[in-house]
Amino acid sequence: MTISSAAVRAAELTKVYGDGDARVVALAGVDVEFARGELTAIMGPSGSGKSTLMHCVAGLDKPTGGRAWVGDVELTGLGDDDLTILRRDRIGFVFQAFNLLPTLTAWENITLPLDLAGKAVDRFFADTIIGAVGLADRLGHRPSQLSGGQQQRVACARALISKPDVVFADEPTGALDSRSSAELLAFLRRSVDELGQTVVMVTHDPTAASYADRVLFLADGRLVDELRSPSADRVLDRMKSLETATAGVGA
Numbered sequence: 001m002t003i004s005s006a007a008v009r010a011a012e013l014t015k016v017y018g019d020g021d022a023r024v025v026a027l028a029g030v031d032v033e034f035a036r037g038e039l040t041a042i043m044g045p046s047g048s049g050k051s052t053l054m055h056c057v058a059g060l061d062k063p064t065g066g067r068a069w070v071g072d073v074e075l076t077g078l079g080d081d082d083l084t085i086l087r088r089d090r091i092g093f094v095f096q097a098f099n100l101l102p103t104l105t106a107w108e109n110i111t112l113p114l115d116l117a118g119k120a121v122d123r124f125f126a127d128t129i130i131g132a133v134g135l136a137d138r139l140g141h142r143p144s145q146l147s148g149g150q151q152q153r154v155a156c157a158r159a160l161i162s163k164p165d166v167v168f169a170d171e172p173t174g175a176l177d178s179r180s181s182a183e184l185l186a187f188l189r190r191s192v193d194e195l196g197q198t199v200v201m202v203t204h205d206p207t208a209a210s211y212a213d214r215v216l217f218l219a220d221g222r223l224v225d226e227l228r229s230p231s232a233d234r235v236l237d238r239m240k241s242l243e244t245a246t247a248g249v250g251a
């Protein structure tokens with residue numbers, strides 16, 4: 001067996017929803033590796049399989065076929081309980097809707113993954129992250145007392161606090177204005193550059209994708225292209241040609 005240095009990888013990943021007339025092939029055999037210490041963006045037209053791919057490699061959904069690994073642990077060989085523990089201990093999540101617990105303070109939300117795992121808070125690391133997201137004077141506030149941008153920065157700090165193998169971010173800026181988006185993306189970028197974090201982000205936004213080291217493009221459940229060191233303009237050009245090609249198939 002080859003030992004891979006990738007933080008996350010998948011081989012021949014397929015996902016089929018429904019059957020008969022309702023059958024949808026969401027992933028049609030995806031081989032992919034996400035390198036450690038890189039920010040990767042996943043883009044593609046609506047319905048191309050971005051969220052399905054992320055959910056299958058993050059252990060949130062089970063693929064129909066193929067295999068996926070986080071580090072050297074094969075997700076596709078794990079039962080539900082082991083998957084839950086793996087997600088808790090080795091993966092950080094950031095969702096479009098923030099998903100904070102409303103009754104907990106920012107500090108309690110950020111440290112929740114450690115509490116659940118029964119681990120002590122590394123105070124120096126926590127202070128580093130909280131300083132980087134600019135939340136030091138908001139730690140006693142509940143989510144309802146924070147702006148959308150601040151809530152999403154709490155969610156990012158929570159995703160990073162347990163030093164996970166990978167942070168998966170699903171449309172993390174989808175509910176934010178452009179200034180809050182830029183702050184959040186700058187923070188994700190710094191987590192990669194300064195902390196060596198691995199981040200995989202699904203986005204529709206070419207500007208968000210331009211913060212990545214690498215952009216992968218999906219169409220009809222397949223990886224069809226990639227860009228390294230992307231600019232927003234180059235990402236937009238690729239997206240336009242993919243959307244034209246995808247529209248052409250169904251026309």
Ligand SMILES: Nc1ncnc2c1ncn2[C@@H]1O[C@H](COP(=O)(O)OP(=O)(O)OP(=O)(O)O)[C@@H](O)[C@H]1O
Binds near residue numbers: 053
């Ligand atoms: N639970 C489900 N049951 C049936 N079909 C599904 C389900 N989830 C997703 N699909 C279908 O699988 C395909 C891929 O969906 P997915 O959500 O992964 O695409 P996406 O690229 O993330 O789309 P978007 O950009 O619109 O969020 C789509 O055709 C979608 O309708």
